[in-house]
Amino acid sequence: MSSPGTALVTGATAGIGLEFARQLAGRGHDLVLVARDSARLEQVAEELRGTGPSGQRNVEVLSADLGDRDQLAAVEARVADRDKPVDLVVNNAGFGLKSRFLDNDVEDEQRLLDVLVVAVMRLSHAALHAQAERGRGGVINVSSVAAFLPRGTYAAAKAWVNQFGRWAAAEYRPRGVTVTTLCPGFTKTEFHQRMGVRRGTGFLWMEPDFVVGRALADFDRGRVISVPGAQYRAIVGATRLIPSRALQTYQSIGRR
Template structure:
């Protein structure tokens, strides 16, 4: 799509973290298709530029590349400053960047655990804080925080971090709704992306019916966001899992998972 065929009314700029693969890449693609200009944030400049070039060519949108390691406080500050820039407002923030650790808590280095917490919690908090200020002043905007269905299950520090994302997002959704801001927590399950490959976790670690496609879940997430929903849980199988997890005591869930590891 060339710039001449784009709608005259732009839906505004969207900033997406972790957009070079998987769910983040699909968000960038689908938001560009909707006409959003983009700010793409990740550590790998080469991959960012490749994605940006493809989106500019395909959709005629403006794409800004911002190289930053969100686990580094100084680099994170540059992204916060971009979100606060009154001359270049960001209408939608998608906090997608993240990673998981393969091993159980005591088998992981404490520094690795802290680095994961910094990305999954601290970066989400600080970027959301930076975005909400200008949005509340304008009276419109939105934030999508990519959480996980693991947030509903007692599965170590990754689940705990995502449970924080859910709690934070639900609070922010209710706190800022009257100011014209939509905040939503997206809770996918197993998804065919690079996420599990980087953890060295095989596709055989879960039954086929549990695996989701990134494009499908992002399309569902954006539809839920348009409806102002606080949570998006793509896939009927994960809706059932999330509902059941709310009813079953955590102690029983933890015992069941422990049996599965024996």
């Protein structure tokens, strides 16, 4: 059985990114793991080097803060490397801000934009350029159900990811590249804890393994938008019918 190639995952040490790394290793991919925490990166890499159908695998680590343009450039260079091709890029790294727009420092808002939009754009550019040239490859960009709702700069950034993904999927499918945008709802990860927000309970909260399993199944099918969970597909459907002013009432829905 031929190898599915190398997958690069950003934000790979926790939550959805870690689950992507685990499931892709289980599929036989070699991995390039990207995150800020070097110690956690090495720990995850060691865990994954011996997993998968063929046993030992190659797992590289790249410690990088994607909000720093110089560090981001190092990840771009790895994605673009023709001698060590990356067959799948998972743009997962992200964070949220607890306060409302005017209560946040503008530099924090800039960093949010840099990680959620600029890094996704630049890594997608590097990936699509190399993959379209080879005639094969894929990109999974992790967005959010928040992209369908009017709820501040986080949602606005994710809306950019959705629109970009829709366009890129159509543009590069004829050249052998699959682009899928994953839009999870509430997922049981460290995301809310890092924001200083208590994680909730109930039917809206999904496990990372379910979210990633659905995303990879949708990617395999060539789907442009992946929304795991019937409850969230219903919410997304409702956003097409409910006026934006009414949707603003539901500010608590949609952070991944």
